[in-house]
Amino acid sequence: MRLMQGTFSSLPDFTDAEIMAQIQYAIDRGWAVAVEFTDDPHPRNVLWEMWGLPMFGVADPAAAMLEVNACRDAYPDHYVRVTAYDSSLGRQTTALSFIVGRPAHEPGFRLDRQETSDRRMRYSLHAYAADRPSGERYERGPA
Amino acid sequence: MTGPGQVVAPRGFAMPRPQAGGQAEPDTAVAGGLGAGAGTAAAVSGRPAAASGPAAAASGRPAAVSGPAAAASGSAAAGRLDADSVVDLEAEQRSLRISGILDRLDAEFVGLAPVKARVREIAALLLIDRLRQRHGLTSSRPSLHMCFTGSPGTGKTTIAMHMGALLRELGYLRTGQLVSVTRDDLVGQYVGHTAPKTKEVLKRAMGGVLFIDEAYYLYRPENERDYGQESIEILLQFMESHREDLVVILAGYADRMDTFFRSNPGMASRIAHHLDFPDFSMDELLQIAGQMLEREEYRLSASAQEAFAEYVALRMTQPRFANARSMRNAIDRLRLRQAGRLVAAGGSVRLRDLVEISAADVRASRVFRGVPAEAPSA
Numbered sequence: 447m448r449l450m451q452g453t454f455s456s457l458p459d460f461t462d463a464e465i466m467a468q469i470q471y472a473i474d475r476g477w478a479v480a481v482e483f484t485d486d487p488h489p490r491n492v493l494w495e496m497w498g499l500p501m502f503g504v505a506d507p508a509a510a511m512l513e514v515n516a517c518r519d520a521y522p523d524h525y526v527r528v529t530a531y532d533s534s535l536g537r538q539t540t541a542l543s544f545i546v547g548r549p550a551h552e553p554g555f556r557l558d559r560q561e562t563s564d565r566r567m568r569y570s571l572h573a574y575a576a577d578r579p580s581g582e583r584y585e586r587g588p589a
Numbered sequence: 590m591t592g593p594g595q596v597v598a599p600r601g602f603a604m605p606r607p608q609a610g611g612q613a614e615p616d617t618a619v620a621g622g623l624g625a626g627a628g629t630a631a632a633v634s635g636r637p638a639a640a641s642g643p644a645a646a647a648s649g650r651p652a653a654v655s656g657p658a659a660a661a662s663g664s665a666a667a668g669r670l671d672a673d674s675v676v677d678l679e680a681e682q683r684s685l686r687i688s689g690i691l692d693r694l695d696a697e698f699v700g701l702a703p704v705k706a707r708v709r710e711i712a713a714l715l716l717i718d719r720l721r722q723r724h725g726l727t728s729s730r731p732s733l734h735m736c737f738t739g740s741p742g743t744g745k746t747t748i749a750m751h752m753g754a755l756l757r758e759l760g761y762l763r764t765g766q767l768v769s770v771t772r773d774d775l776v777g778q779y780v781g782h783t784a785p786k787t788k789e790v791l792k793r794a795m796g797g798v799l800f801i802d803e804a805y806y807l808y809r810p811e812n813e814r815d816y817g818q819e820s821i822e823i824l825l826q827f828m829e830s831h832r833e834d835l836v837v838i839l840a841g842y843a844d845r846m847d848t849f850f851r852s853n854p855g856m857a858s859r860i861a862h863h864l865d866f867p868d869f870s871m872d873e874l875l876q877i878a879g880q881m882l883e884r885e886e887y888r889l890s891a892s893a894q895e896a897f898a899e900y901v902a903l904r905m906t907q908p909r910f911a912n913a914r915s916m917r918n919a920i921d922r923l924r925l926r927q928a929g930r931l932v933a934a935g936g937s938v939r940l941r942d943l944v945e946i947s948a949a950d951v952r953a954s955r956v957f958r959g960v961p962a963e964a965p966s967a
Binding site: 501503504505506507508509510512513 | 797
């Protein structure tokens with residue numbers, strides 16, 4: 447199951463040129479671009495690991511692309527995303543976030559149902575990959 | 590090292606425009622840069638085969654990004670013209686606004702003939718490369734890393750500040766910003782600190798110019814555990830692998846740069862352009878001083894002009910003469926003396942008195958008494 451999170455998630459994966467064009471858009475608006483990765487892509491896990499510091503003062507998308515590629519090379523079996531932080535007063539939040547790298551095999555999520563008192567139902571999402579220890583969750587192909 | 594001051598950069602990295610219309614010109618400069626990129630894209634999309642590929646994917650995006658992709662598919666798709674077909678160089682030059690850029694360089698900088706000649710050559714090469722590429726001939730990106738050497742005050746820093754904007758307008762750099770660094774920005778203080786620090790700086794400079802002032806301080810031969818060497822190695826590797834993303838300019842005094850290159854032969858060979866900034870002649874110095882005075886809205890009276898020419902001739906023979914920077918300092922002292930004279934005289938002053946510098950102001954200089962003007966006062 448293809449993970450769909452962040453902006454452009456319904457589009458096919460971007461090429462490097464398209465990623466760079468998006469980064470250029472962020473730079474043009476003065477947003478600080480950062481690269482993040484995780485192997486726990488639960489929708490409520492919003493804080494992914496940071497790949498280096500946010501790139502304040504970087505003027506050229508090629509520089510950010512270097513970090514994107516370095517992160518994808520170092521973590522080929524992880525999800526990698528680019529975030530752009532808008533620091534302007536009144537916003538001060540992530541303005542753009544999109545996935546730029548994903549593992550070859552994405553097993554997806556299952557819905558857990560739990561019956562509690564008075565026949566009430568609680569639901570939760572559980573990533574199949576999360577059954578494995580962190581760091582080797584997506585590295586093997588179909589189990 | 591501060592700028593020699595024959596051109597005052599008003600804000601950030603913008604090209605200084607001393608003449609009127611300073612507001613309007615940055616816009617044209619941007620249009621020039623984009624226009625260059627768009628020209629390539631248009632040349633490609635004219636061919637039906639190429640229009641579907643990367644060019645189409647990147648079409649809504651800034652020209653800086655679509656440029657390389659479009660150009661790459663263009664050279665693949667374009668058929669070669671036959672050897673006798675004609676290309677209009679003039680029109681190309683106009684579309685890239687090259688002559689405008691070069692004329693401005695000529696107008697704003699006095700002297701510096703070898704530097705201007707080299708910039709002209711680079712501009713010509715970039716133009717011809719573009720044409721070759723369009724007609725399916727191979728064209729590799731020239732390496733434009735440079736080394737500026739010369740006496741103090743010959744305009745090394747000032748020219749470097751303009752090189753970024755210039756190369757962007759020529760379509761060689763994408764952003765053209767200038768990141769000016771010295772040793773402390775590149776070299777760390779403890780093990781493992783240098784590499785991230787240098788890489789951070791390189792990333793900030795990508796798309797523009799990395800200007801390393803007094804680059805010889807990077808290498809400290811007397812301390813073999815100095816981290817400068819590590820920084821140099823990272824620089825070298827980056828200069829080689831990201832030639833299309835970044836132009837590195839090293840600057841410094843000639844003799845010390847020589848020592849630096851002798852101990853780092855890899856650095857010398859990776860720098861294609863070694864530009865030596867000649868000392869200014871007397872006429873050039875007077876012209877530079879004239880420009881500075883004009884920009885600050887001062888005027889030398891007729892007798893002061895004579896005195897000032899004598900002053901420059903004397904000052905040039907004295908030690909610690911720093912070319913244009915000495916002119917800047919001399920003018921600052923002239924302004925001091927003029928202000929002192931006006932205030933001491935008291936009473937009312939006319940507007941003309943505020944503008945005019947008299948011969949007495951010039952002749953009061955210590956230079957006429959045989960003491961170098963920039964010597965520490967005894």
